[in-house]
Amino acid sequence: MHKRKRIDSKEIGLELALIFGGYFLKTEDLHYGYWTGDLDLNLSNLSRAQENYSNFIISHIPKNVKTVLDVGCGAGRFAHRLTNLGYQVDCVSPSPLLTERARSLLKNNSRIFECRYEQLRSERPYDLILFSESFQYVDMEKALQKSGKLLNDAGHLLICDFFKTEAEGKSFLGGGHRLTQFYDVIQRHPFELVENIDITGETAPNLDLENAFLVNCGFPVWKLALRFLDDRHSWLIKFLRWKFRTKIKKINQKYFAGARNAQQFATFKTYRLFLYKKTG
Template identity: 35%
Template sequence: MSKENDRSLRFYNEVLGLNHLHYGIWSEDEELTLSNLKNAQQRYEDFLVNRIPEQSRKILDVGCGTSALTQRLLSMGKEVQGLSPDETQKNNFTQNLNVPFHHCRFEDLKTDQTFDCLVMSESAQYIPHEKLFEKSRSRLVPKGHLLICDYFILNNAEGVLAKSGHNLEEFRQQATGHQFELLEEVDITQETARTLDLAMILATKALKGLEIFSEQTRKKHPILTKLVFRILRKKWLKIQREKDLIDSEKFKAQKSYRLLHYQVI
């Protein structure tokens, strides 16, 4: 995970006060606010946790974020371990919890331990799918479960939207080829895409604020304006360039957010 993702984690957790880093599950008429984002993310967590088999006791939380999911599972009496290559996630996890943590990429995991269930909440997209299924098969007990909740690329995806996420069709083929049986598949694209609508609102406000600041200070403080614009220019250009990433209609047309529940055959 990059330093940029590391900074993003700290921003979401320390500045916005979010306990979760993933999308949320929204109702159709829910107001798009940061407060409701927390509620939507809690529904997402509930949705995921409710699909972990009751008999699955030993669980590996792959890409454990702020450790909120791990803490929830521990409170349910599960035996949980965390995994992430991210330094901030490592520090957060080890400071909050006294349970095993693997500071590495999933495909580089070195342990003889096996697990009843592997949980990947928006972390599967960072793991090459062939290595994902190979490592999952080797670390799961017979008939063990692999629970993935993530967005996938559709065959018509193009441009910047095609750069993140696995191709859904290819991912399914890899699962079958590695002897994983699909127990459940749920499409939650519509419910999660509203998270992007909120992101668009926040990005638009940020751009508007920068424009207003520039207009008001250009005449009074031309040198200061040039300096500030030079500092913020890269951020401004990045927001403009990546607005397609937070366009919910384009997301729904070219990507699909799915829960995939597999079991080792």
């Protein structure tokens, strides 16, 4: 008998981000913004900051690249930009909702492999394999092995994502492979480092935006919901509050205590653009 496939909570988070971002912020990009000095830090500038981020990646694509595999393409916006620039782009997307959006945007211009990168079965070669904030979701060893096989000779691997630092202390920010572990794994694969650019300073402000939203909007809504439930079903809610008291405490600490901010991000994470060239 087949085991039921569990829904991945991270995928649900990304799909929610797509729905809310698309509706309230008019952005379907699922990556951080790249905040330059001329942009005030507010939600209405998020889509411009995200466009800066895409421009930043595009400016680091090597000159000879023609074919690209966009791993974890989100709603397909970045792949769409690349196809408009003349690149031939294929995508990998394990999320049904994101794939549907990407398909309607990319039409027949791109092939979308609807699976996790680790499970991709294809021998089609590429000049560039791109991970735009998607590297943190893949198994590093398997992903690098696959990339080594799928890249053309002298092809490139571009990873733009955040990693965990070695900072001590408690962080309420999830996500990212440990940077030291990444260095350890990649040195066993046939890649030579071309660029390693630290963009933590430009991306960390996203956390201040998120924090302000959670504290000023998320927390009051959460409190209101609990008050309403207390009023309508008091004994049941009391029991549930007691039963899930540790979980509730964690949610409060993680999301509503102001601990998800730029300074914490800059301490516990490091956001990098890595460009590697295949050597063997």
